[in-house]
Amino acid sequence: MSGGPNVFKRYPRLINLKGLVPEEVIERDIAKKGDIYKKYDVLARHRIPTVNLCEVFPRHLERGRIVLENFLGQWGNISIEELCKISLIVSYFRPETIFEFGTYNGCTTLQMAMNAPNACRVYTLDIRPEEVGGTLFDVGEIGRYLAGKTDAFNFEIGHYFKGTPFELSIIQLWGESAKFDFSTFWEKIDLIFVDAAHTYEYVKSDSENAFRMLRKGGVIIWHDYMQMLHPDVTRYLYEISAQKAIHHIRGTNLALYCDGKGEQ
Numbered sequence: 001m002s003g004g005p006n007v008f009k010r011y012p013r014l015i016n017l018k019g020l021v022p023e024e025v026i027e028r029d030i031a032k033k034g035d036i037y038k039k040y041d042v043l044a045r046h047r048i049p050t051v052n053l054c055e056v057f058p059r060h061l062e063r064g065r066i067v068l069e070n071f072l073g074q075w076g077n078i079s080i081e082e083l084c085k086i087s088l089i090v091s092y093f094r095p096e097t098i099f100e101f102g103t104y105n106g107c108t109t110l111q112m113a114m115n116a117p118n119a120c121r122v123y124t125l126d127i128r129p130e131e132v133g134g135t136l137f138d139v140g141e142i143g144r145y146l147a148g149k150t151d152a153f154n155f156e157i158g159h160y161f162k163g164t165p166f167e168l169s170i171i172q173l174w175g176e177s178a179k180f181d182f183s184t185f186w187e188k189i190d191l192i193f194v195d196a197a198h199t200y201e202y203v204k205s206d207s208e209n210a211f212r213m214l215r216k217g218g219v220i221i222w223h224d225y226m227q228m229l230h231p232d233v234t235r236y237l238y239e240i241s242a243q244k245a246i247h248h249i250r251g252t253n254l255a256l257y258c259d260g261k262g263e264q
């Protein structure tokens with residue numbers, strides 16, 4: 001991929017990084033990832049169907065009612081459309097247990113907890129700041145840059161749900177996802193949201209743990225499918241879509257797996 005004076009003109013979809021990450025860091029990162037993105041963007045479009053929620057779940061799910069609060073988020077959060085669609089799935093699915101990889105500010109954690117039954121337990125995992133320098137796998141140059149830029153992310157992990165009534169149903173877990181022991185959750189989680197580190201080794205490791213934790217009939221949702229900045233998510237999902245029925249949710253960067261539905 002060729003460099004140039006303004007990375008955002010060539011890749012308008014990266015505009016949200018403006019002011020947050022120096023252009024030369026983005027240039028270097030994109031130079032390494034650009035070819036993976038181009039390759040798997042085409043391959044995945046051919047194999048992974050893009051669907052409306054009503055093509056995977058009953059039609060009435062799309063007419064459901066959801067509750068959102070303090071949901072505008074910031075850079076690094078999922079979009080409002082993605083939040084609405086995840087909340088609709090949670091509201092329809094009525095999970096007893098939810099597991100989120102990547103708490104961040106806790107915006108999505110809060111919306112999931114609000115739309116789940118009162119008795120639902122929402123587990124959410126994030127890395128301790130002091131562990132960021134010693135991860136098992138590479139997190140990429142932009143990931144390393146953002147991890148060190150404390151003035152941009154100077155907030156408490158999970159602060160969106162702290163002090164809300166939903167804090168009681170949210171269990172915050174700490175650890176590096178590639179080193180974390182998930183065995184107590186095996187086959188116990190109804191709905192899993194994968195959105196922590198986005199390099200191939202992490203997406204693979206987190207997803208494999210997600211599949212082990214998934215209860216029969218459960219749902220896994222990934223963020224950053226078809227996302228230029230994180231092409232390894234698309235690459236991994238394309239690879240497993242040869243064996244597992246993965247769907248892309250229209251209008252979003254979300255991908256979905258429903259246990260027992262459309263298995264090949």
Ligand SMILES: C[S@@+](CC[C@H](N)C(=O)[O-])C[C@H]1O[C@@H](n2cnc3c(N)ncnc32)[C@H](O)[C@@H]1O
Pocket residue numbers: 076077078100101102103104105106107108109125126127135175176177178195196197202
């Ligand atoms: C994109 S943000 C998550 C956004 C959040 N899920 C949401 O929807 O608003 C990614 C989060 O994953 C965390 N993270 C990155 N690498 C991790 C790792 N190896 N283990 C656990 N958490 C990690 C980061 O600290 C960050 O808070």
